Amino acid sequence: MAENPIHVCQAKIVSNEQIAKDTWELFLEPSDFDVTQILPGQFICLQPLNSQSAMARPFSISMVRTFKGIFSIWYKVVGENTRLLSQLPEGQQIKFWGPLGNGFIPEPNFYDEVWLVGGGIGIAPLCFFKKGITEYQEGIAKVFYGAKSKDELIDLQLDEDELTIATDDGSAGYHGLVTGLFFDKAKEYKDKKILVITCGPNKMMEQISSLCGLLKFDCYVILERIMACGIGACLGCSIKMKSGEMKRICHDGPVIKAEEVDWNALG
């Protein structure tokens, strides 16, 4: 068993603030856990706050601050557990387990550019990739970020040449879907070596990955699925790949090569 251990620990809430419409940023300081081991793309499970919930709550890791020993998750308030989470005050302890899933560190030197394409709260794991690529590896990473409207956009604190925004209603940036924005840009770069990492609604990722296939861009998708255990034991998030192989999104994913994914199997 060469796989890394999964830590179950308490973490102190360092901050828990609203950063966009229905969207919050939670910084956690784990008691007994080295945050430097977390890879971009990995996630944690929070113990459900609602005592009547049966399943673990998975959240992508958005940011790691190594020197402070803290990390953050960005979450959207969609149900009872996230509503309770948004009410937790600074200083409170919360139980989580992780790091989970198969994050990875891209090799930007192998590519002309790395493109990170996020839709809605799917932007959450991509910030961690962005930081890793530009700060630690001096590669070029550009973010394409789509949301329904301006008030749902999280301020990514990126320069104009690193970030392109699309909103469905045109209230900020490109008027339309982020896929449209991506298509326009991709055509200009069709002879370049581009790595694309995308996370968001399945329909969006499917379109991005099919264009990447045509343009011979390498593409990874970060998939989401309801999970019961988050560690690969229950098989609740297992899906069949094009090859026929079964993959557990929580354990063999969530980062999966786009060409492997059978989008119909995601239901």
Place this chain on the structure above:
Amino acid sequence: MHSVKQVDLSVKIARLILQNPIMLASGCFGYGEEFFRIEGFDPSRLGAIVSKGTTLLPRDGNLQPRICEHRSGMVNSIGLENPGIDVVVEKKVPFMAWFGVPVILNISGFTIEEFAIMAKKANSAKGVSALEVNISCPNVHGGRIPFGCDPLIAGQVTAAVREATDLPIIVKLTPNVDEGIIGVIAQAVEAAGADAISMINTVKVENVGNIKIGGLSGRPIKQTALNLIKIVRRFVSVPIIGMGGIYNVPDVIEFLKAGCKGVAVGTANFSNPLVMMELKDGLGKYCLENGIQNLSQFYGAENH
């Protein structure tokens, strides 16, 4: 205050000596490799390890969606995804056996012959301590009605497994039968050679979320489990392993008092991956504080 210095949590079930009554519920733990990675989860401290439902041939399981929360529990429709008994016996059982506690292999057949073939394969495999026979599977030669819904067929499956193996046999009963018949089903499997009974499997539900037919587990089935266990207790003398919505020490004690010798924990692992460790420690502590020297003091306590 009846204080005691030592508590003996060990129990004897189906010819196996378990160091404590806390077992895994099949299907919630895979074949152990994943929970083994959880720091603080030590499988060697459990009473027994129970494998995921294993079939004769490899299975991909059902399409998504496979799980959803429902009434403080969860519904699953995994569809027995597993690599098949040959791979399980060769690659998974040796890992499970490494922890030094009994390994119970859950076998799920679709025909009586399949059960018998699997029992034979397990019999010659190293590391399997007992079989748990899942008779909730649809019987393809019997109109896809689960084996466990008919006393005669449940008995036939048990007899076929008994014939094929010397290993202890635990038959897992389905709750999806009439209360009036479950005792007879239990008697039939006991008469056919079952060394123990485990119950209950998940409770059938329809059209929950996007799941057409699934099995409900967790808190909402606890009372059903206890009611059915108390009925079965009156019909058989073999030990019962109880399961269904066990989350804390009072739940464990409730099942022991209802007449269970062992208890299994499933859904509770998902919202707290260390729950089984906590239950094992908590049960020991409870007994120490309450002057209980061994668990036989609980069995059938409600009947006295």
